[in-house]
Amino acid sequence: MATAAAHQTTRTQAYGAQDTAVDTVAYERRFDAAVAADERIEPRDWMPDAYRATLVRQIAQHAHSEIIGMQPEANWITRAPSLRRKAILMAKVQDEAGHGLYLYSAAETLGTGRDELLDKLHSGRQKYSSIFNYPTLTWADVGAIGWLVDGAAITNQVPLCRCSYGPYARAMVRICKEESFHQRQGYELLLALSRGTPEQHAMAQDAVDRWWWPSLMMFGPPDDESAHSAQSMAWKIKRHSNDELRQRFVDICVPQAESLGLALPDPDLRWNEERGQHDFGPIDWTEFREVLKGNGPCNEQRITQRRRAHDEGAWVREAAAAYADKHTGETGATRA
Amino acid sequence: MTTTVSTTAALALGDDALVLSHRLGEWAGHAPVLEEEVALANIALDLLGQARVLLSLVGDEDELAYLREERAFRNVQLVEQPNGDFAHTILRQLYFSTYQHLLYAELAAGDGPFAPLAAKAVKEVAYHRDHAEQWTVRLGDGTDESHERAQRACEALWRFTGEMFRPVEGLDVDGAALEAAWLESVEGMLRRATLTVPEGPRSGAWRAGAGRQGLHTEPFGRMLAEMQHLHRSHPGASW
Numbered sequence: 410m411a412t413a414a415a416h417q418t419t420r421t422q423a424y425g426a427q428d429t430a431v432d433t434v435a436y437e438r439r440f441d442a443a444v445a446a447d448e449r450i451e452p453r454d455w456m457p458d459a460y461r462a463t464l465v466r467q468i469a470q471h472a473h474s475e476i477i478g479m480q481p482e483a484n485w486i487t488r489a490p491s492l493r494r495k496a497i498l499m500a501k502v503q504d505e506a507g508h509g510l511y512l513y514s515a516a517e518t519l520g521t522g523r524d525e526l527l528d529k530l531h532s533g534r535q536k537y538s539s540i541f542n543y544p545t546l547t548w549a550d551v552g553a554i555g556w557l558v559d560g561a562a563i564t565n566q567v568p569l570c571r572c573s574y575g576p577y578a579r580a581m582v583r584i585c586k587e588e589s590f591h592q593r594q595g596y597e598l599l600l601a602l603s604r605g606t607p608e609q610h611a612m613a614q615d616a617v618d619r620w621w622w623p624s625l626m627m628f629g630p631p632d633d634e635s636a637h638s639a640q641s642m643a644w645k646i647k648r649h650s651n652d653e654l655r656q657r658f659v660d661i662c663v664p665q666a667e668s669l670g671l672a673l674p675d676p677d678l679r680w681n682e683e684r685g686q687h688d689f690g691p692i693d694w695t696e697f698r699e700v701l702k703g704n705g706p707c708n709e710q711r712i713t714q715r716r717r718a719h720d721e722g723a724w725v726r727e728a729a730a731a732y733a734d735k736h737t738g739e740t741g742a743t744r745a
Numbered sequence: 746m747t748t749t750v751s752t753t754a755a756l757a758l759g760d761d762a763l764v765l766s767h768r769l770g771e772w773a774g775h776a777p778v779l780e781e782e783v784a785l786a787n788i789a790l791d792l793l794g795q796a797r798v799l800l801s802l803v804g805d806e807d808e809l810a811y812l813r814e815e816r817a818f819r820n821v822q823l824v825e826q827p828n829g830d831f832a833h834t835i836l837r838q839l840y841f842s843t844y845q846h847l848l849y850a851e852l853a854a855g856d857g858p859f860a861p862l863a864a865k866a867v868k869e870v871a872y873h874r875d876h877a878e879q880w881t882v883r884l885g886d887g888t889d890e891s892h893e894r895a896q897r898a899c900e901a902l903w904r905f906t907g908e909m910f911r912p913v914e915g916l917d918v919d920g921a922a923l924e925a926a927w928l929e930s931v932e933g934m935l936r937r938a939t940l941t942v943p944e945g946p947r948s949g950a951w952r953a954g955a956g957r958q959g960l961h962t963e964p965f966g967r968m969l970a971e972m973q974h975l976h977r978s979h980p981g982a983s984w
Contacts, residue, residue, distance in 0.1 A: 476779065483773035490975045491807050491984040492763075492800075495770070496793050502773050503786035510779055548975055598984075606982050714774065722777020724894070725831045728887025735886065 444645050449575035452518040460644055463637065464574050465519050466535070467646065472512035473530045473537035477711050479505045481545040482554060490548060497594050498551060504587045511583060515576040531716045539697065540627050542705030549602055549609075549616035555595010556669075557617070557624040557662070563588050564658045565628065568648035577646075596665065603670045610670075617666070618674045625689075626697045628655040659687050750802045750858040751915020753819070756809075757957055758859070758916075759799030760820035763810060764965075765841060766792035767972055768828055777831055784876055788838070791869040798862055811976035815959070815966045822956040823905035825965040829898065832884050832891070836898040838877035839934065844909045846870045847926050848918060857917050878934050885938025892939065899935060900943045906931075907948035908956055 436455040443450060450456055479502050486502065489495035513523040529535040540558055545551065566588065569581040602613035629635055629651040641647035649657075659678075666673050677690035699705065769789035776782040800806040823841055828834045849870055852863035884895040910924035932942050955961070976984075 476782075479774045479782070486770040486773050487767060487971050488975050490811075490979070490982075492793065492797050492810055494984055496790060496797070499770055499773070499786055499790050499793065503783055503790065506779055506782035506786065510783070513779075601984055605984075606979065608979060609982055718775045718777070721775075722781075722831065724888065724890050725777035725781075725884070728891030729883050731887045731891075732883040 444573050447571075447573075447645070449578065450573050451575045459640075460646075461519050463641060463644070463646065464577065465516055465521050467641075468512055468516040468519070468577055469521070469526045469529070469535050470537060472509050472516060472526065473535060474541065475505045475509035475512060477530075477537040477541045477715060480711055480714060481541055481543070481707075482551055484545050485548060485551050488548070489551075494598065497598075501555075501591050501594070504591070508584050508587070511580040515580045518576045527719065531712070531719060533703070533712070536701070537711075538627060539700040539705065540623050541711060542700050542707045543620070543623050544707050546619075547612050547616060549599065549612040550620065552595045552598035552602060552613065553616035553620040555591050555593075556599055556665070557595075557620050558627070559588050559592040559595060560662065561624045561627040561658055563592060564654050564661070568654075569646075571645075571648060573645035596669070599669055599671065613669075614671050617671050621674050622692065622696075623700075625655055625658070625692055626700075628652070628658065630694070630697070656686055659689050663687055752803050754859070754913050754915035755799045755802045756819045757821075757913045759796050759803065759809075760818050761824050761841075761845075762792040762799065763796035764818070764820045764968070765824035765837075766790075766796060767968065768824065768826075768837075769834075771828055772834070781831075785834075788873050788876065791866075791873065795862070795866050795869070807976065811973045815961055815969055817959055818961065818965070818969075819957050819959065820961075821905070821908045822962050822965075823902065823908065825956070825961060825968060826902060826905065827964050829901075830894055831880075832894040832898040833901065835877055835880040835884060836895065836902050838873065839881050840902060840906050840931065841909075842870055842873040842877050843930050843934075844906075844923070844927055846874045847923055847930075851918055851923070855917065859916075881934055881940075882938040885935070885940040895938065896940055899940055900945065903943040903945055903947060905948075907946070911957060913957060 437457065440450070440454070440456055440460075443454070450460075482498060482505075483502050486495065486498055489498050513526060516526060517523060526535065530537065540561075545554070563585060566581055566585050570578055570585060572578040572581065599613050599617070602609040604610075629638075632638060632650045632652045635651050638647065638650060642650070662673065663678070663680075675690045677688060679688055681688045700708070703709075766789045769785050769792070772785045772789075773782065776785055796810075797806050800809045803809060823837060826833070826837055846867065849863040849867040852859045853867045854860075881895065884891040886892070906927075910920040910927070912920055935942050
């Protein structure tokens, strides 16, 4: 975290040559009070190094997920079965690139750079959501991703609109609006298939069968195994536990699956009158850990394509930079 | 506007937009920088929107897009050319969007059947043209490598540019004037980009205007196979 450390040093210098140990205590107290009062932390505010590091990790991973997440869906752009669906899918993939841009900008307010973050993604030092390591094998997968994967993402992300870090919270407000639109489009795609020919219905059911469990894994490990949860909740980066959000998602999906006319692939799924929530079967955490470790069906392919796009685009970025250098000042613009 | 739209002209313009949109869609997830993911998808979407309006003037947009075979498509060969590297994609965009912008500006100014469509589309294609021009100068006047790649792309695509100015039945434009304006603009841009204006012929040796007659280049059939496969696998289904 060289950049963040440098940032902190500059900040300390800016406050003058005071006793930094005393300062830190005072700053910490002010930070804790701001978080407790549900005030937003802004880029110029003092924040604990660990808070900064956690946010960089989380926002970067979120940004990476948006851009890796373009791949499984872009896989179907050239084969979309109607022009309307093709337009919807293109617009969605474009939105995801835009979300990546918002999120890299939010991460940059913490003193890191997009190039540095991309480098960490390409070298495997930062992760992206494990869900995008699953393949899109049929057109219906595009609908299942919209309904389930975007649905899970929204359930996770809506509380982030109230996250304690201002730039992240504001990015999430914009992202969630677009995501909920995508989710409705995915649902509508599956509905068309479910009500279509028997082959289309079967295609939709098969997609839901393959995407249901990986979607539940998107909420992360169970609460008693979640390494970052407690601290993130204390800092109000996170507002609900993994298991709470997962439960909420299941409860939302069950009636939606019914109205879609599609079954959820869980024999243990049933309404629990006592709890007022659905019980559901055990998640295969071994599979989850394997995918996280890089052994999912598409890990290798996803990162290879991302690296290749970046490497093959190097000459284009170099051209743009060389042109900018040559022509600086031509329009009277000042570039410092 | 009650003037009857010529099927030939609507198909020609609609197929141009449909096919180029498809090619740009192939870039998704492969662009050199995130901003270009957004830009290329944006242009692809605009073109797809134009294609849908134009094809709907002729019949059912999906039947026309998914159930015609190669010989029935009326797009110019330029737009079906494979993406190649980023320079090929940009030069194809420069050549085509300059043509499309000049054409739509003229159609929008007139009172022919395409005027309403052109009035909307001309704003989109002005943006496409600006994007292509900005990249042309950056690639041409960037590094040695980008200059070389841009020069190669310029030349490789040059022979497909004459076809755009062939008369199309039902399209009331002065092809010669359009071509003169196109040459002036494109040659000016290439020079600004420190590129050499190609000297080769501007139409293929065997048939000028072939794409408009349904005679395409080999990569086109493969592109259609991918585009149409799913739709054709489920006859009569709706999506």
